[in-house]
Amino acid sequence: MVFQKKIKELYKNYNYYINYxxxxxxxxxxxxxxxxxxxxxxxxxxxxxxxYYNGIINIYSIIILTVSSFSYYIMHNYNDExxxxxxxxxxxxxxxxxxxxxxxxxxxxxxxxxxxxxxxLFLISIALFISVFTIVSQSILKINNYIGLDYGASFxxxxxxxxxxxxxxxxxxxxxxxxIISVLLSCLIYYIIHVFELKKKNLPYYTKIxxxxxxxxxxxxxxxxxxxxxxxxxxxxxxxISLNDVLMANRYLDKTSAGYYSTMAxxxxxxxxxxxxxxxxxxxxxxxxxxxxxxxxxxxxLYYSIILYFLASLFLxxxxxxxxxxIILIQFTERYQAIILLIPKVAxxxxxxxFCVLTFNYGLAYKLFYPFYGYxxxxxxxxxxxxxxERTFERFxxxxxxxxxxxxIYNILILILHRIYLLKK
Numbered sequence: 250m251v252f253q254k255k256i257k258e259l260y261k262n263y264n265y266y267i268n269y270x271x272x273x274x275x276x277x278x279x280x281x282x283x284x285x286x287x288x289x290x291x292x293x294x295x296x297x298x299x300x301y302y303n304g305i306i307n308i309y310s311i312i313i314l315t316v317s318s319f320s321y322y323i324m325h326n327y328n329d330e331x332x333x334x335x336x337x338x339x340x341x342x343x344x345x346x347x348x349x350x351x352x353x354x355x356x357x358x359x360x361x362x363x364x365x366x367x368x369x370l371f372l373i374s375i376a377l378f379i380s381v382f383t384i385v386s387q388s389i390l391k392i393n394n395y396i397g398l399d400y401g402a403s404f405x406x407x408x409x410x411x412x413x414x415x416x417x418x419x420x421x422x423x424x425x426x427x428x429i430i431s432v433l434l435s436c437l438i439y440y441i442i443h444v445f446e447l448k449k450k451n452l453p454y455y456t457k458i459x460x461x462x463x464x465x466x467x468x469x470x471x472x473x474x475x476x477x478x479x480x481x482x483x484x485x486x487x488x489x490i491s492l493n494d495v496l497m498a499n500r501y502l503d504k505t506s507a508g509y510y511s512t513m514a515x516x517x518x519x520x521x522x523x524x525x526x527x528x529x530x531x532x533x534x535x536x537x538x539x540x541x542x543x544x545x546x547x548x549x550x551l552y553y554s555i556i557l558y559f560l561a562s563l564f565l566x567x568x569x570x571x572x573x574x575x576i577i578l579i580q581f582t583e584r585y586q587a588i589i590l591l592i593p594k595v596a597x598x599x600x601x602x603x604f605c606v607l608t609f610n611y612g613l614a615y616k617l618f619y620p621f622y623g624y625x626x627x628x629x630x631x632x633x634x635x636x637x638x639e640r641t642f643e644r645f646x647x648x649x650x651x652x653x654x655x656x657x658i659y660n661i662l663i664l665i666l667h668r669i670y671l672l673k674k
Contacts, residue, residue, distance in 0.1 A: 268397075273557070275400040276526030279407050284522055286411035286431070287515050288580050293423040296508030296584065302428055303511040304364050304499045307492040309373050309432070312351070313380045314488040316343060318480035321613050322473065323388035324536060333389050333453035338464040339473070341456075344381035348374055362499050369429045376433040379440050386443035389452055396533050400526075402442035410435035480613070483621040487609045490624045490656070491521070491602060493631070494649055501635045506642040512585050516569065516576075516592070517599040523561045524603030527554050528610035535614040551611065558607055566596040594650055601657040608660040612667075620663045627655050 291299050323336050351374045355367055364370065387399045410431050418427040447454035456464075494517075498510040531554040538547035569576060573592035577585055588595075612621060634648045 272396055272400060272530045273526050275397065275404060276529060277523070279400065279404045280522030280526060282404070282407040282412055284515075284519060286407070286415050287518070289415060289419055290423070290428050291512060291515060291581055293419050294425060294428065297504045298425045300495075300499055300504060300507040300511045301364050301366055301369070302425055303495050303514060304362050305366075305369055305373050305429065306432065307495045308358065308362070308364075309377060311485070311488045311492050312347065312377055313384075315481060315485040316347065316381055317384055318477055318484040319343065319381075320384050320388040321480055322476050323385070324392045324533075325476070325616075327389070327392045330453050334456040334460070335464040335469065336385050336389070337453065337456040338461045340381055340385040341461065342465075344378050347381060348378040351377060362496050364499070366425055369425050372426065372429045372433055376429075376436045379433075379436045383436065383440045383443060386440065386447055386454065390443065390446060390450075391533055393450070393452060394537070395446070395450065396530070398446045399443070402439055402446065405442060406435045406439035409438055479618045483612075483618050486621060486624050487605075490628055491605060493628065494598075494652075497631065497635055498645065501640045502642060502645060506645070509585065509588055509642065510645065512581055513588055513591065513595050513598075516595050517602055519565060519569075520562055520596075520599030520603035521606060523565065524558055524606035527558050527561075528607045530554075531607070532610040532614050535611070539614070554607060558603060562600050562603060566600065569596050591646065594646065598649060598653045601653040601660075605656055605660055608663055611664065615667070617663075617667060620667075623659060624656075627652065627659060630655075 290302060294302060319336075319339070323332075326332065327336075352371065355370045355374075358370060359365055359367070387402075390396070390399045414434060415423075415428070415431045418431060444454045495507075495511055495514045498507045498514075502510065531550055534550045535547055538544075538550060569592050573589050574586075576592075577589050609621065612618070631648055631652050635645070638644060
């Protein structure tokens with residue numbers, strides 16, 4: 250009884266940070282499932298097909314993460330149920346536009362990124378359509394402080410579609426199309442769970458078609474445009490910077506080299522999977538602290554997030570470097586042993602990418618937009634170096650080393666300078 254009482258007192262005193270840690274843990278478990286599914290897809294597909302798969306997923310991620318700008322708009326402006334219905338109306342419109350534009354752009358995607366499987370690209374267009382609705386539903390849950398429900402839905406969707414269903418596909422013979430279907434079904438399950446949760450909590454989970462017109466007044470659209478235009482642009486820039494390496498590899502390297510780098514990118518994403526749950530929870534908690542005008546919690550959330558990311562990344566880097574050979578041969582088979590010696594650089598790339606995610610979400614929480622336009626200058630080095638120089642795998646790795654090193658330094662400067670600005674203010 251005494252022990253239970255102490256536990257209750259501990260939770261009462263530190264519930265804010267315990268809940269924070271639990272949310273990071275749930276989101277992190279989902280990231281682990283996503284990573285495991287990627288490993289098995291890598292092992293089951295040919296090197297060239299895996300390069301196609303990674304390219305398609307990166308295109309999906311760039312688009313949907315850019316559209317997630319809408320989520321930031323919802324969370325900054327949500328007041329009541331009528332607002333939620335307006336956001337559903339906007340979501341319908343955005344989903345239809347993206348689906349139509351993407352389908353008609355499939356031949357162009359093939360030309361730009363050498364992805365020739367049109368069926369797989371069409372399947373991912375359906376996933377994009379569904380994911381827009383998910384952005385609306387998860388934002389409504391989060392801003393109403395049901396953050397855990399959203400992360401729980403994500404975990405269940407990944408477990409069912411990306412682990413159980415994918416395992417069945419692998420047993421029966423995995424193809425590129427089946428791998429994309431597992432992603433599509435994960436998106437669908439995630440959305441369906443959201444709908445049930447919104448309904449259960451008496452929160453709007455749709456808007457009537459006949460009422461949509463009233464949400465598209467000149468005033469409403471003007472307010473939406475003024476907020477969203479900056480966020481969409483910098484979100485696209487951020488996601489392009491974060492995910493362009495695989496697309497550049499597909500464009501400028503031969504199929505085998507592109508496959509090698511796609512496998513390296515899979516390991517790099519381990520850091521992305523560490524940074525994303527921490528950054529996502531950090532963003533939500535900073536917003537809640539700002540609304541409660543609690544600057545102390547606001548500051549502590551940032552510092553704890555950075556410390557947690559650094560410690561987790563340090564442990565992962567050490568593990569990857571020490572067991573590089575075993576990781577490559579066991580997870581990816583001997584086809585990829587050529588990249589074993591590159592694991593230290595992979596850890597550097599991943600660390601920089603994960604920290605970039607943290608910095609970007611920090612910027613969005615404070616509506617700090619303009620510093621992220623500087624990412625374009627950093628990316629221009631990659632583009633012009635690959636376009637004008639020798640297109641070998643070794644040179645590609647050198648270029649990416651410079652890119653990720655500069656990106657990390659730039660993000661450090663963004664955080665330091667903004668904290669100094671806030672202190673003076």
